[in-house]
Each structure stands twice: as C-alpha cells, then as structure tokens.
Amino acid sequence: MIYQVYVRSFLDSTGDGIGDLAGVRAGLPYLKKLGVDGIWLSPFYPSPQHDHGYDVADYCDVDPLFGDLDEFDRLVGAARRLGIKVLLDIVPNHCSSEHPWFREALAAPAGSPARARFHFADGRGPDGAEPPNNWHAMFGGPAWSRVTEPDGTPGQWYLHMFTPEQPDWNWREPEVAAEFDRVLRFWLDRGVDGFRIDVAAGLYKHPELPDSDDPEADARTRDSVNPLAWNQPEVHDVWRRWRSICEEYTERDGLDRLLVGEVSVPTAREHARYVRPDELHQAFFFDLLSASWDADAFRKVISEAMQDIAGTGSTVTWVLNNHDQVRTVTRYGEPATEGSGLGAARARAAALLMLALPGAAYIYQGEELGLPEVVDLPDDVLTDPIFRRTGSRARIRDGCRVPLPWSGQASPFGFTPGTESAKPWLPQPEYFAEYATDRALADTRSFWHLYRDGLQLRSQLPQLGEGTLRWLDAPPGVLAFERGDDLVCAVNFGTAPTPAPVSGTPLLASGPCPPGVLSGSTAAWWIRS
Template structure:
C-alpha cells in the first residue's frame, strides 16, 4: 500500500505466523516452514503485505523457540535453511515481505556460550557473557537480589560449580532455561551483529525484536523497590531490569546495519520492537530517526471496549509516537494474548461465561477500526477466522512454561496457540496430514465452524470482511493520508475522517444508533440498515467532503 516515496513498512499490514500452529508440512503434528510456505498463497489472497515468522532457530523448545541455542541455523523440527530460503523466495515472488523474530535478551541454557560459562567457573571471561553473581548470606545461599522472573519465581538460579560445590547464581528474567545475555560485554553486541547480517544476507526484510526494552540491567544489580511487579503483571515494570538508557545504543547500532543494506541494494528493511513501556512518550524514545523503525503499540490490547477509552489511547499514540516521524504500529492480539473474540466477550460479572457472539462482533469492529487508522498493523493468525480462545484444554496437554512456573493453568498462553483449522469437519482440520497421530495442541471439535474452507465459501463471513478491508486499504486514496481528524461524536460512538472523504465510525454500544451518514457503508463489520449503525459495529464510508 505504501507510495513510491514511502518505505513499505510505514503502512504495511503484517500477518504473524506462529510457526508451530500455522500449518504442518511433514505430518508430525507441528507446524513448520514447509507448511508456512504452502500457506503463502492464502495470505496473498487475504491481502496482507507480509509475514512475521516466529523463532525457528535450534532450540530445546522449553519456551517454544524463544530459548535459542543457535541463532544462525534452523531447528530440524521446522525444516532446514533450504526450507527457509524457499519460503523467502516464494514470499517475495508473491509480493510478501518476511520479518524474522529475533531474541537478543536471552538464550537457551543449552547455548554453547552458556555451557562454556558453566564449565569455566567463577571469574572467567566466559561468565562475563551472562549475569553471574555471588549469592547473599553467609554461605551465598540467597539470590543476589530480590528480582522476580516474568514467568514466575525468582529471577536467579544457583549453579553447581565444576568442582561439585554450590556456587554462583545466574540471572534469567523468564525461565531458568533462558539465561539473560550481559550486553555490557562488548562481544555480545558483536555476536548479534553477525546474526543480523547472516539473516539479512538470506533476504529477510526485517526483524521483530523480542523484549526490546531488555538487554541492559542496572550495573549494580540492586534490589527492586517492587520485586513482584513483573511477575504479577507479566509486564516489563522493574525499572532496574528493563528500559535502561544504554539499550538505545543497540538500536542505533542495528539501525546502522539495516541502513547499510538499504543503501547497498535500495531495499527497505525494518526493525519492529516489542517495546512494553508505561506511556506512548516512553515508546517514542525508541522510535527516534536513528533507532527502531517501528514498535508495537500495545495499549489497545488492554483498553476496555469503550469509545472514550479507545479515542484517548489512539490520540495519545498519534500525538506522542507519530510526532517522531515514525508510524504507529497497531496490534490487537499476538501469541501471548487471549484471543480478541473471547477478550471482548468477557462479562463484567465474575464467573459468567464469555458472550462469544458479542465478542465476535466487537473483535471484527476493532479490526476494521485498526485497519482504518494511519500507520501499520500486525494481525495474529486466526483472527481473520474469528477464532475464540480455547479455554478447556486438558491439563496434561498444556505446554506453556508459565503454567509450570505458577501452577495456574489460566495464566498460560496455550489457548491462543492451538493449530489453525483449514478444512474438513473434524481434527486435524487440514492442519496436518491424516497420518499424524495428533497435533501438538489438541483442536476442539467446534473448530469445524471456523475453518478457512468454510469461511472463504461464505461471502458474508468475517474472513471476507478482513479481505475486503485489506483490499480497500490499498485502493482508497484517502487511506494514504497520514492525518486523522476526529469527528464530533455521541456517547459510545467513535468517528474520524482521513483524507478526502473517508470516514470510519464505530458503535461501542449494544444497541443500534443513528449512522453519521445516510446510505450503505462502503464496508461494515455487521449489516447496517440505512441510516443505522448496528450494535458493536464499525463502518467505513466515502462521502462528499463538501456535504
């Protein structure tokens, strides 16, 4: 959709392929690169601009690939480098960009560098690559500080030294299997320079950066004034472990590498960061012209279904982030969040089951709202199918390390990661071959109502609304205008205009309201009678600016 003078990433709509759950190409029940490659034509037909591929590097898979043991290879679970190269080739032939997930805050405890550090012992050069520290107390049996891990429990684990005695502790802000790199050691930065160049040389169009506010920790590793904040909120709150000022030096360094490649071949790479910070103005610091190109704006994931709240959070992003010259990168879901249909269907009354019909209406309205906003957007796989969260997975099927660390099944992320339903009326719904024993997470029987095959055949389905919205983003001239003008609105209604004559209005209430314009909308998330905007519905109009 980008104009010739604007980089593609400024208003691209990218589709997150959570590789394990997108499509299986070798019938082992786990999604892989061959499966993803076979789904590229589907994504091209849907109308997205590219794909974000979750980590596919060699890994013990204790956190499903976010525990990397080799950054410059492919895990055999997903294929090999030839499979990756073919995926990039086919994507580019279809006009799709490829953004690869990179994990620079931590690695796997199986990574050769960490194993070397364990074997080398205290005071060694190898241990400088990570955060090793002496314990507190007379015998060093207490952790070096009071920090808690994001996934539950202490952020420190004590090692057994090469001589067999209890020894130092190492820092892991997620699980004990994911030691944090020490970015104050220059060789760590050198390592990741090589990693970026390795994948850029293979043709990727950019990187999604996991935990982009991490990397640097306070050099003294002092106690946190609120040690349980990260653990309770599963968010980057501890100011001593996240958002340290030195992290910006890394993004300037990575931006320079991307700029070097851009200058060489005229292509445009992007760095999109997972930047979870308290305010949009904090996020804007990561988007200065020589740092990240983009950063996910997460506020809408946590905003209640309320017109005033959405207007406030959208306005803050456009004011603080767009003022840097960077686009806002909108998201409503990802592989770490409850699916929007279930989230928007939740009752305010405790213990009451979600109203999935209302949730589906709100989720589709939110998607059209997001697609109408200036900037770029990232869609999570399966949202175009209207998939709800799978909330009744058997306990013995749960794989999320958060569940193991906290003992709380409801805290896990498995429910949004169940493999996609492609076709048919019973599991595995075309996700894998019939010869597969099972899928890595079990699919419920009710997935038969959400298959790609079924929804594509129904011209009134949410899939077609997504497809039509994506097509209009490319073809309506007004949607190339980066400006947004709020329109006078009533309680429960959000409306804005872009360019010459484009209007988006969203009814956040549970009852129809008068539409801002007569006539049939260009596109709406639910059918609207003439002069009415249906409950929990977004609609787009093209109107005469002089009217």
C-alpha cells in the same frame, strides 16, 4: 499489514503434528489472497523448546522440527515471488541454557570472560546461599538460579528474567553486541526483510543490580514493569547500531529492511523514543490491545499514540492480538467461550477500526478467521512455562496457540496430513470446524472476507495511508473520525443502534448497517458524497 505466523501452529507438512517452514510455504498463496504485505515468523531456531523457541540454542540455523536452511531459503524465494516480505523473530535479551556460550560459562570459573557474557553474581547471606537481589522472573519464581561450580561446590547465581532455561545476556559485554551483529548479517545475507525484536525494551539491566521496591511486579502483571531490569537508557544505542546495519543493506540493494520492536513501556511518550529516526522503524503499541471495550478508552489510547508517537513523525504500529494474549473474540465477549455473539461482533468492529487508523498494523494467525480462545484445554496438554512454573492457569498462552483449522469437520482439520487420528501438538476443539479456512473463504459474511475487503480498500484508498485523523462529534459510546477529506470511520461500542455520522450506504461495515444507522457493536466506513 504484517501477518504473524506462529510456525508450530500454522500448517504441518510432515505429519508430526507440529507446523513447519514447508507448511508456511504451502500457505503463502492463502496469505497472498488475504492481501497481507508480509509475514513475521515465530522462532524456528534450534532450541530445547522450553519456551517454544524463545530459548535459542543457535541463532543461525533451523531446528529440525521445522526444516532446515534449504527449506528456509525456499520459503524466502517463494514469498519474494508473491511480493510478500519475510520478517524473523530475533531474541536478543536471553538465550537457551543449551547455547554453547552458556555451557562454556558453566564450565568456566567465576570472573572468567565466558561468564561476563551473562549476569553471573555471588549470592548473599551465609555461604552465598541467597540470590544476589530480590527480583522475580516474569514467568514466576526468583529471577536467579544457582550453579554448581566445576569443582562440584555450590557457586554463583545467574540471572534469568523468564525461566531458568533462558539466561539473560549481558549487553554491557562488547562480545555480545558483536555476536548479534553477526547474526543479523547472516539472515540479511539470506534475503530476509527485517526482524521482529523480542523484549526490545530489555537487554540492559541496572549496572548495580540493586533490590527492587516491588520485586514481584513482573510476575504479577506478566509485563516488563521492573524499572531496574527493563527500559534502561543504554538500550537505545543497540537499536541505533542495528538500524545502521539495516541501512547498510538498503544502500547496497535498494530494498528496505524493517526493525519492529516488542516494546512494553509505561507511556506513549516513552514508547516514541524507540521509534526515533535513527532507531527502530516500528514498535508495537500494545495499549490498543489492552484497552477495554469502551469508546473513551479507545479514544484515549489512539489520541495518545497520535500525539506522542505519530507526532514525532514516526509510524504507530497497531495490534489487537498476538501469541501471548487472549484472542479478541473471547476477550471482548467474556464469559462466552466459543466466539459467537457479542465478542465476535466487537472483534469485527475492532478490526475495521484498526485498519482505518494511520500507521502499520499486524494481525495474528487465526484472527482473520475469528478464532476464539480455547479455554478448556486439560492440564496434561498445557505447555506454557508459566503453568509449569506456577501451577496457575492465569494468563497462560496455550489457548491462543492451538493449531489452525484448514478444512474438514474433525481434528486435525487439515492442519496435519494423514488420517483424522493424526494429533496436532495441542488439541483442537470440535467447534473449530465452524472456523476452518475453506468454510471462511466460501462465506462472504465471514471474518476472512471482512479482513480481505478491509485490506484491499486500505491498499487502494489514499485516505487510508499515512497521515492524521480528525475526531468527529458523535453520540456517547460512539467513536467517529475522518481520514483525508472524505473517509469517515465510526464505531458503535454500545449494543443499541445510533444515527450514522454519514448518510447513505457504508463502503464497508463489520455487520448489518442500514443507510443512516450505525448498528450496535459495529464499525463502518463511508465516503462523503
């Protein structure tokens, strides 16, 4: 179980309202108590922060917003003493427009080696005034921007599948691959345990950069749908190369290194190609996250994952939340906005379901507190580039990134030191007081205790290790499966109680569950006697 730390929203140690690496280090005992095996840190590299660090200007340093390399080393050392692994978020599809290589490319002429590291191309139409193709960026608008040449004339265009401040690397240029080899080794030499890879199905584009039949598909879905820009066959060579580097370090010191990819592809069968024995160790299976609250929908995506991914001998990597998605409490309970009632019950049930599945699981900070999405942020505080580029609040991501509440009855809820007048980088609503970590730890009925108890059992019970699951007969609206020979997990997706699949008191349940009964919107685990 890996815990995703969105660094700028986890814990602030300096009082500037932005979380930092020292704050992460201070929070490690909390995470150890929760029972996680490792943490994944969102990007903390030097960046102009147009996309909160996913526009990297220097892959081998720490932005002063978050600390410095010495603080990073202290964090890794503290995590190692607690037995917590550290994964870094690496961004190989694109960089910042402030990256030295891109600045060099802007100053170089068309056709130069400096431009070959990116996707520069001549425009179409009179005087090259039209983009080279019709692709649109995922965050809205054309995927191309035109540059002014060193002589001051309008010139070539460069490709950016997200924002103009995030030019895409050209992985067909060998120098790019060599540079990322250097980056991996830099951080592995500093003791990291692996990498979460952003846009892992990206990197390579169709070599001819042709027009798309549906150029706005990425922007419409906020997903990597354009088959000409994503999931090209050459990308698998990159993961074989990175896997060999990780294995080199493992052979050197005996410590496993992990590669987990953000892989968004059309089918579970295609997903399985990324986790073949010589490629990524794990790749997020987003179908569970995107499934509607419905027994048949959940059974379908779990069955496909077990058949197509686990069936190859690979590990399925389950996830219900992350920094790009509406939180489950709100997603499952809409139109509720503050997480009470049905959405919270369903989110608790989904958590127990995920923890009972074979494979790896990741949780996003605040998920263990039952935090809802903050849906009423005013326009003037929104920072998501999707909003800045489109003016639309649809699918913006600020609401799941509001800083965590740690203690107290008013903002900043212990997130940042100092007085209550200290302002987190995104405002926290008053109702966050109900979700503060000190209150969650004191309440044995809280989300936090459900996750902690589930994680403890997951680590103690051999039935919940790797392996298969066997579906059991269940009433309509109920999913039930068996792990090992005697552990049963059942989830009631309806609101009315049903007979439990096992008699007796559950080992763990997401809500009140009398013997012999499976309450509505509830999951439970039993050991057969």
